[in-house]
Amino acid sequence: MISAGIDAGSRSIKVVLLDLDTHQVLACGQTNQGVHQEALAQDLFLHLLEQTGVDQSNLRGIIATGYGRNLIGFADTTVTEITCHARGVCHTVPSARTIVEIGGQDSKCIRLNGDGTVRDFAMNDRCAAGTGRFLEVVAARLGVTLDALGALAKHAKSPAHISSTCVVFAETEIIGLLASGAAPADIVAGVLIAVSTRVGAMAGRHVEDPVLFTGGVALIPGMVDCLKETLGHPVCVAPEPQFTGALGAALTSASP
Amino acid sequence: MTHCDADGPHEWFRRMISNCLQYARAAHAEGRPIIGIMCEFTPREIIMAAGAVPVCLCGGSAATIPAAEEHLPANLCPLIKSTYGYSVLRNNPFLEMASLVVAETTCDGKKKMYELLSERYPMYVLELPQKPHEDSGLAQWCETLRRFKAELELRFGVPITDEALRAAIANMNQERRLRRELAALMKADAPPLTGRQLLDFKSRVAGMERDLVQLELALVALRSQTELPARQNRVRVLMTGVPMVHGAEWVLDLVEDHGGLVVALENCTGLKPILEDVDESSDDPIHALAVKYYHLPCSVMSPNDDRLNLIRELALEYRAECVIELVWQACITYDVESYRVKRLVQEEIGVPYLGIETDYSVSDSARITVRVEALFEAVLQRRRSGSPAAPVSAVQEARPDDKT
Numbered sequence: 001m002i003s004a005g006i007d008a009g010s011r012s013i014k015v016v017l018l019d020l021d022t023h024q025v026l027a028c029g030q031t032n033q034g035v036h037q038e039a040l041a042q043d044l045f046l047h048l049l050e051q052t053g054v055d056q057s058n059l060r061g062i063i064a065t066g067y068g069r070n071l072i073g074f075a076d077t078t079v080t081e082i083t084c085h086a087r088g089v090c091h092t093v094p095s096a097r098t099i100v101e102i103g104g105q106d107s108k109c110i111r112l113n114g115d116g117t118v119r120d121f122a123m124n125d126r127c128a129a130g131t132g133r134f135l136e137v138v139a140a141r142l143g144v145t146l147d148a149l150g151a152l153a154k155h156a157k158s159p160a161h162i163s164s165t166c167v168v169f170a171e172t173e174i175i176g177l178l179a180s181g182a183a184p185a186d187i188v189a190g191v192l193i194a195v196s197t198r199v200g201a202m203a204g205r206h207v208e209d210p211v212l213f214t215g216g217v218a219l220i221p222g223m224v225d226c227l228k229e230t231l232g233h234p235v236c237v238a239p240e241p242q243f244t245g246a247l248g249a250a251l252t253s254a255s256p
Numbered sequence: 257m258t259h260c261d262a263d264g265p266h267e268w269f270r271r272m273i274s275n276c277l278q279y280a281r282a283a284h285a286e287g288r289p290i291i292g293i294m295c296e297f298t299p300r301e302i303i304m305a306a307g308a309v310p311v312c313l314c315g316g317s318a319a320t321i322p323a324a325e326e327h328l329p330a331n332l333c334p335l336i337k338s339t340y341g342y343s344v345l346r347n348n349p350f351l352e353m354a355s356l357v358v359a360e361t362t363c364d365g366k367k368k369m370y371e372l373l374s375e376r377y378p379m380y381v382l383e384l385p386q387k388p389h390e391d392s393g394l395a396q397w398c399e400t401l402r403r404f405k406a407e408l409e410l411r412f413g414v415p416i417t418d419e420a421l422r423a424a425i426a427n428m429n430q431e432r433r434l435r436r437e438l439a440a441l442m443k444a445d446a447p448p449l450t451g452r453q454l455l456d457f458k459s460r461v462a463g464m465e466r467d468l469v470q471l472e473l474a475l476v477a478l479r480s481q482t483e484l485p486a487r488q489n490r491v492r493v494l495m496t497g498v499p500m501v502h503g504a505e506w507v508l509d510l511v512e513d514h515g516g517l518v519v520a521l522e523n524c525t526g527l528k529p530i531l532e533d534v535d536e537s538s539d540d541p542i543h544a545l546a547v548k549y550y551h552l553p554c555s556v557m558s559p560n561d562d563r564l565n566l567i568r569e570l571a572l573e574y575r576a577e578c579v580i581e582l583v584w585q586a587c588i589t590y591d592v593e594s595y596r597v598k599r600l601v602q603e604e605i606g607v608p609y610l611g612i613e614t615d616y617s618v619s620d621s622a623r624i625t626v627r628v629e630a631l632f633e634a635v636l637q638r639r640r641s642g643s644p645a646a647p648v649s650a651v652q653e654a655r656p657d658d659k660t
Binding site: 067079081082117118120121 | 613
């Protein structure tokens with residue numbers, strides 16, 4: 001039997017097809033988020049089915065997660081991204097005790113029990129500081145792509161100080177820094193530190209190893225090193241971290 | 257049960273504001289003073305014994321907040337701002353009718369707001385000592401209440417007799433007993449009502465006879481209800497933290513709309529003020545009142561261990577599977593105390609905890625929903641793995657002197 005996990009995130013939709021008997025991922029795909037997210041998710045889902053040759057009659061469950069989970073009408077049920085990231089991480093790294101997830105508009109820190117269940121979690125509140133959205137704003141302001149941010153930060157000589165509490169204020173600070181001639185590399189390095197600081201505050205002092213890093217932002221080079229430094233703990237990027245939520249969703253179909 | 261349907265108590269309390277307004281207007285027309293109160297620390301009995309009508313003025317509306325922010329900082333608790341906003345807009349009929357507003361020196365935000373309110377309304381602020389386990393604090397509070405009694409006698413030209421005080425105490429004890437017994441129905445596996453329905457059995461005016469009749473009817477009807485709605489699958493939640501005054505119940509609704517059942521509400525609009533009665537047989541009714549009200553475990557008290565003990569007891573009695581703490585934004589005392597609550601819940605009681613900080617606007621409800629749903633997913637996972645709700649051993653060890 002096959003299950004499908006659909007992670008309708010704020011910036012992109014991710015789908016994972018999972019073989020429930022072997023626990024092997026059969027296919028995964030990603031598409032940009034848009035206004036008609038159910039149609040976007042369905043197109044991607046059908047495309048993956050076609051690609052793998054899986055017959056719909058073999059599907060045991062379609063589970064949606066992410067902020068748009070309730071809009072995915074063809075899903076059988078929904079599970080929150082907190083539970084899904086925990087499931088996804090424990091599938092690949094059963095010993096994990098802490099998860100830092102940074103997505104498009106959310107960042108969260110999840111503490112796990114010994115059996116991989118969620119012990120507790122903290123999430124960002126009303127502001128997107130400390131999320132992927134913050135990095136996007138910065139990249140756009142500096143005229144570079146998101147992928148290039150990390151490489152740029154490597155050239156920093158003295159990271160700029162950027163407050164980590166509000167995206168809008170941070171953007172004004174960046175404009176000010178640019179006007180005063182600060183190097184873009186120093187600004188980017190400052191922003192990565194600001195994001196890590198924000199997430200580090202959420203994680204608190206009781207970070208338990210191993211720490212796994214998930215969500216699309218984990219793919220940005222340099223981010224994980226910055227996080228390591230802020231947390232003072234080794235941090236591993238989960239395999240294909242952008243798909244952890246969708247994988248976790250597919251896994252909840254195996255056992256609820 | 258028919259008693260609780262269209263014309264029963266649920267319907268009566270749905271019309272709560274208009275019932276209270278009608279009552280207050282009639283009393284006002286008869287020449288009885290209307291006295292506004294702001295907090296559970298106010299001994300309503302002294303006001304009632306003066307022949308006056310105590311009316312709660314706490315604001316639960318987001319609509320009055322912009323007006324309040326003309327005078328008050330934006331970064332202040334919404335309860336304070338909403339209450340004050342009504343005074344700026346002059347659209348709280350109870351406040352406009354009031355001959356006096358009584359308040360206490362509780363949190364800093366309230367104290368400073370009262371100073372501004374007193375520029376436009378007659379106010380009397382009781383000084384509340386904040387060390388709950390010091391006899392000198394109780395003695396001082398008792399003296400404060402004696403002066404308050406004298407103030408009312410002088411201001412309204414009526415003697416407040418011990419007999420009148422005892423009658424008011426009996427009246428309020430009766431109200432507390434009825435509300436307590438209704439709340440206790442939530443201990444059942446399948447309670448006959450939701451947390452929201454229970455919360456709605458409330459009134460702006462204390463001790464109104466018709467309210468008491470309806471509470472009694474509700475109790476009889478709910479106790480004899482045979483067809484109970486299946487609520488066993490709901491997650492049993494203990495909610496604690498700030499009060500959810502009339503109009504500001506949205507977080508509780510959100511919790512119950514996403515699979516929760518609020519079986520116990522440990523706050524000032526829930527169980528906290530009704531668990532202890534006033535000693536009716538005391539020779540000194542003012543002292544008896546001082547004792548009861550001084551025991552309120554509000555977060556302004558320091559240290560506030562009594563609140564932690566109460567949460568521990570309620571989690572056991574009501575078999576809570578998790579604790580959700582609500583803190584209104586910028587409520588410093590509850591916000592700081594939440595660290596102790598979280599530690600108690602996770603480490604001693606041993607059930608999941610979720611803290612929610614928000615205000616009267618529902619703009620972050622989607623984000624809060626994710627947290628609540630994730631909490632319930634964790635609780636249901638615990639259920640499947642056989643973890644007990646509030647483990648009995650932990651609670652009993654912590655309360656060796658508990659008679660129950």
